[in-house]
Amino acid sequence: MGASGSGKTSMRSMIFSNNPASLTSRLGATIDVEQNHVRFLGDLILNLWDCGGQDAFMDSYLSTQRSVIFSHVGVMIYVFDVESREMEKDLEYYRDCLDGLSQFSKDANVFLLVHKIDLVRDTERNAVVQRKVAELEKASGETSVKVFGTSIYDESLYKAWSNIVNTLIPNARNLSKHLRIFAEACSATEVILFERTTFLVIATSSRTDSSDAFPSGPVVLHALDPKRYERTSELIKAFKQSCSRLREEFRSLEMELAEFTAVLDEMTKNTYVLVVVHDPVIETAAIKMNICMARKKFE
Ligand code: GTP
Known part of the structure; x- marks a missing residue:
């Protein structure tokens, strides 16, 4: 909406x-x-409804189509x-949509x-988003909402959508638990599971059960970039697009750098796993072997 x-x-x-x-x-x-x-x-199966936002459509969603839409x-x-x-008008429509939700789908999450946000100058971005968060939370009244600043030109879109999709995956918490066990077995700093086509983050080994935030900060010795999940989604998707322009299919990726080793490989038919190891003694081949042996467990 x-x-x-x-x-x-x-x-x-x-x-x-x-x-x-x-x-x-070019989109109409x-x-x-x-x-x-x-x-x-x-x-x-995600059933996505993209509701055209012109006033005439909005008025119809809120009246004649109300029960179908909400x-x-x-x-x-x-x-x-x-x-x-x-x-002002946007907020009025938004509040009407919240009313529709409370009438027909009380348990729906609201994002x-x-x-x-790319249109806002870098230096002002944080302040503008904070102001909007306050404004939107106020307009939401009793409804609990999660607000994200997003742009199609950077990784922020992936962060928001990973959070959104995460609320719809029934066994996400379970997956995190298994990833933590897998990370320990590999002596990995972190293990991240991505959905195959969208490359959205489904679960990470760093997630703590008590935290609502997704993904939460890891308890590791290495200083990790808080934007690493969404940056990876964005980079790999761009890389996949480059591969397909060359008529090649993306399969896996290995990186051996001075500070760490990273392996990105298929975990199941629908997921990819990224294993990041900082221990220089651990060979890439060992990580790949572990992924191979864990596949059955994650299918
Ligand atoms: P309706 O279908 O009429 O409801 O509109 P919509 O909300 O689907 O908008 P649409 O996705 O068609 O985008 C409208 C314009 O906004 C397009 O020209 C996009 O390129 C542009 N746009 C979308 N996202 C961003 C963004 O993050 N930053 C900037 N600068 N432009 C964007």
Whole structure:
């Protein structure tokens, strides 16, 4: 959901159809609701509804189509253009959508994306997002919401969408537990599991059970970049696109650097695993062998 031109179709086409950001300017306005069934992790089907944001459509969602639009909602993602000149109107529609949700899908999670943050100067970005967070939390009243600043031109989009999708994966916590055991077995600093087509982060070995935040900070001796998950998603997707331009299929990746070794390889038919090891004694071949032996457990 969100005003026309706020960027809903753009982000959907990047995450789920692997389109590059540069092609999003060619997208036309969405007419009414575009439904997509995305196969995710093999058996899980994400039913994505991209609701065109022009006023006439919004008015119809909130009146005649109300019960259809707001029933059986798992997650509502409301996109706000950070430079919107009609914030009052956007908030009014947003509050009406919250009413619709509370009527038909009380348990739905609500994610708010303050989108196009690339349009805000670097030095002001944090302050602008913080201001928007406060404004949106106030407008949400009693409803608990998660707010992210996003842009299709950097990794922030992957962070938000990994969090969104994570709320829909039934056994995500279990996966993290198994990844932690696997990380210990490999003496790895960290192990990350990605969904195969979207390359969104599904689980990490660093996640603590008590934390709501996803992904949470790791308890390791090495200083790790807090943006490493979403940066990896973004980089690998770009790399996959380059491979397909050369008519090659991306299969796996190995990196042996002075400070660490990293192996990215298929874990199951629907996932990829990234194992990062800082211990120089551990050979790449040993990591690959461990991945191979763990496959059955993760299928
Ligand atoms: P409706 O279908 O009418 O509801 O609009 P929409 O929300 O689906 O918007 P759409 O995805 O079509 O995007 C509108 C324009 O915003 C496109 O020209 C995109 O290239 C641009 N856009 C999308 N995301 C971003 C972003 O993160 N930053 C910038 N600068 N532009 C973006």
